[in-house]
Amino acid sequence: MANRLGVMTPAVNKWENSNSKPDIELLAPIARLLDISFDTLLSFHENLSDTEIEEIIRKMDRMFSEEGYEKIYEWALRIFLFLHQRVRRSLLLRYACGQPSAFGFEPV
Numbered sequence: 067m068a069n070r071l072g073v074m075t076p077a078v079n080k081w082e083n084s085n086s087k088p089d090i091e092l093l094a095p096i097a098r099l100l101d102i103s104f105d106t107l108l109s110f111h112e113n114l115s116d117t118e119i120e121e122i123i124r125k126m127d128r129m130f131s132e133e134g135y136e137k138i139y140e141w142a143l144r145i146f147l148f149l150h151q152r153v154r155r156s157l158l159l160r161y162a163c164g165q166p167s168a169f170g171f172e173p174v
Contacts, residue, residue, distance in 0.1 A: 070099055114149075 068075040071092055080086040088096060097107040114122075122145065129138045 067096075067099060071095055 068078045071078075071088075073088075073092070077086070077088075081088050093107060094104060097104045100107070126138055126142065129141060
């Protein structure tokens, strides 16, 4: 992998051991080299898992009981904004790495 990406072997070893992260410009080549999608490489999912949804519902129920409507509304708004930014960031990363189909159009 290191030879194909033009980096030193210790760099790849650090990525594999979570001691560092590859440069953003290497993400698309890494995905192609591993024959996986960019989304898979970044562990991106359009939808929340059932477990994530259940966790959010439990937390909302607990917060509503303990803190009332205002606090739960503020918290839910923060969650929405976080998820919105996560989707937006993923789209921008895919576009920056040469995957404009993420925006619904193909390169000219």
